[in-house]
Ligand SMILES: Nc1ncnc2c1ncn2[C@@H]1O[C@H](COP(=O)(O)OP(=O)(O)O)[C@@H](O)[C@H]1O
């Protein structure tokens with residue numbers, strides 16, 4: 001069954017008009033079925049238990065462990081009557097859509113320049129433009145604070161010259177621009193993938209009919225990649241609704257709240273825990289994000305179909321930019337990179353090595369290692385660094401193993417269990433890390449058997465696995481699907497069971513891909529900060545979440561040192577990933 | 587000895603019925619060819635036998651063991667069917683050497699190391715691959731890969747060997763050689779083989795029995811000579827050989843003999859393909875190219891035709907003939923000048939099929 005004759009026949013053959021078509025019931029082949037049921041069942045529990053607990057908690061009038069907790073709608077009544085909830089909701093929506101308005105056009109332009117033109121330094125740029133994606137948004141936001149915040153290095157420098165600071169990032173537009181710039185890679189990734197599959201003869205035909213490069217991109221390229229742009233937009237709206245770090249750092253000081261920071265503030269609103277209120281807000285958030293995830297799934301399926309039609313015999317040749325074009329294009333990219341990577345990372349680097357600065361202070365005379373020495377003196381910070389390393393390096397490897405098992409459970413599985421799997425992996429995508437962490441915190445409190453595990457890294461690990469599920473699974477499914485079906489089928493006809501085939505054929509063939517996946521998951525776990533906010537405790541600190549709690553105390557020097565360490569770890573992870581040949585692009 | 591029984595196998599894929607009731611049997615020491623146009627369902631049928639697809643309806647017995655029974659909802663997975671399958675793409679495992687590729691089936695069957703090594707070496711030697719045992723598949727030529735794939739499927743002595751277009755990825759010269767040695771090998775080993783192909787030459791040369799598939803159905807079954815010289819439908823007649831297709835009307839019928847003609851010509855023909863035939867109805871005739879003899883001398887049983895051109899084909903000449911709306915190709919050994927020629931077309935070679943047959 002070569003794919004081309006299948007395609008031909010699908011087009012040619014009319015829908016069946018037979019009078020009698022019995023329901024195609026396939027006799028069951030008992031093979032690997034048990035494995036699939038167990039793996040998918042366990043996954044379902046791991047995902048549904050925390051979600052179920054949120055739903056349950058939202059219908060109680062007190063924290064679930066409280067003796068006076070009973071079913072009620074009080075929490076809904078409170079939240080839905082709270083004006084600041086509506087304010088946060090409105091802000092979240094503006095934030096999300098604003099972010100899309102910044103990220104999508106920029107990401108699209110970047111993708112066009114890098115995939116469809118002969119821009120210089122293409123190989124390097126392909127990696128560089130993805131960098132903001134790998135830095136956690138709490139680090140980025142903090143970086144902007146110290147570089148272009150009211151007393152940031154660059155702000156002071158500019159004020160020295162012109163007498164005032166012409167920008168303010170501590171308001172909604174500032175947050176939107178910063179979030180938009182840092183989400184450009186998420187757009188670039190999908191749009192460039194679509195553009196790579198576009199046969200270039202379509203563009204060449206337009207050029208030879210007399211269109212210039214901008215007319216070509218507007219009239220030919222843009223309509224062809226529209227599905228991927230729409231997909232990227234919906235993905236970014238989702239990410240916008242889930243963002244926590246940027247609003248926390250930049251919005252909170254001025255009382256600008258989004259839903260995630262509203263939840264975070266609720267914790268500390270009263271003296272007692274207000275789990276029921278947090279659960280209600282989480283419900284609202286999830287009710288918004290689930291339809292978005294659902295829509296994306298449909299979009300993705302359609303765009304795949306669309307890509308399959310084009311792709312054939314695609315030969316990609318590039319449009320010539322010319323000298324002026326090269327300079328313009330490279331300047332745009334350089335400016336974007338400066339603003340979205342250079343500014344925050346540079347700011348953090350400087351801030352990590354100084355203690356005092358201000359007008360008229362020479363930074364070079366202030367250079368010091370005191371901030372790092374300070375880190376080493378606080379046991380919780382040292383543990384945070386060690387735990388972060390363990391979770392990302394060891395936990396990342398374990399997570400790849402788990403994702404591999406899940407991937408295999410869904411591999412060439414056409415049964416009901418695969419449909420279940422399909423839907424289960426959608427759920428975590430709709431859940432911000434903050435809420436997953438919160439929900440797992442509750443799970444570990446709620447189930448007596450699990451309570452002893454709560455103060456261990458295992459609790460964080462489980463939550464991280466769920467948070468990374470959709471990314472990690474996609475990574476592994478992408479690797480598994482590259483094993484040609486005949487290679488597996490030939491093992492089967494030679495006499496191997498499905499399990500044997502996985503062990504002897506599939507896993508050995510995908511092994512190189514697993515190493516790359518490990519490096520990428522490692523980065524994801526390294527940069528995670530929201531999941532641990534509620535879940536970490538004494539002994540299970542992680543760098544990202546430590547930064548969140550340190551923000552409340554204003555220990556800027558410590559945060560700067562931690563942020564720099566986090567950036568260096570991420571850089572090392574990225575270098576490892578590239579070395580291992582990880583497929584960063586999708 | 588019957589090794590394979592396929593009974594009324596019906597298969598739906600993506601809402602379409604791909605197999606519409608295929609039945610046949612195959613015996614030990616013989617090759618059955620599944621022949622048909624691309625998309626006729628050959629691969630699907632083969633995969634149903636292998637257990638890689640599960641038909642909704644039907645029964646399949648391999649070596650006396652029922653491996654599929656639609657009614658009883660019984661379907662054994664591929665690994666329990668004791669078959670060997672050679673894929674069109676060969677599907678050699680890239681991470682294993684030739685030796686490990688071939689030895690895998692023995693390992694799965696619990697054959698010990700020494701015995702495995704011996705049997706693998708023996709079959710590789712037999713195929714002239716002994717010196718390549720430590721290479722990886724990517725280091726082999728297409729022809730070598732194909733032979734390794736056949737070794738891998740044969741080494742554990744399966745009851746039935748299934749081959750899906752095994753020659754289609756070879757170049758033309760290798761292909762003729764390969765179909766000869768594959769046939770010899772299968773007859774020597776006395777196994778039962780099913781060969782899927784869309785190439786009639788391959789089926790005619792390699793098989794003992796040909797099943798002609800059309801649109802998920804077996805439309806004719808027979809020995810190569812039988813199926814070539816005695817087709818039962820227009821599809822069969824047209825699918826095999828190099829043919830002239832002639833459209834015309836039946837003028838007279840007398841038993842199996844018909845007079846068939848069109849604008850300015852008539853031919854004697856034999857009526858085939860069942861169905862009632864009446865004078866005056868439209869029909870098509872199939873005339874194998876090699877059945878028309880052309881001469882520049884008139885003869886009593888030849889019709890006069892116009893020669894438009896002679897085309898040089900290397901080993902022979904092709905003549906383009908015309909009379910009224912009857913156009914035909916024929917072969918000969920020498921160049922002839924355009925103009926009047928005489929074509930002998932025996933009535934038993936003009937197979938007349940009523941339209942719709
Ligand atoms: N998975 C599938 N879903 C739908 N149709 C299929 C599938 N596989 C094959 N077909 C269709 O079944 C028909 C027979 O295919 P196949 O057995 O590969 O034909 P052959 O090998 O004779 O070329 C074709 O029309 C093909 O498009």
Ligand SMILES: [Mg+2]
Nearest residue numbers: 001002628629
């Ligand atoms: Mg085929």
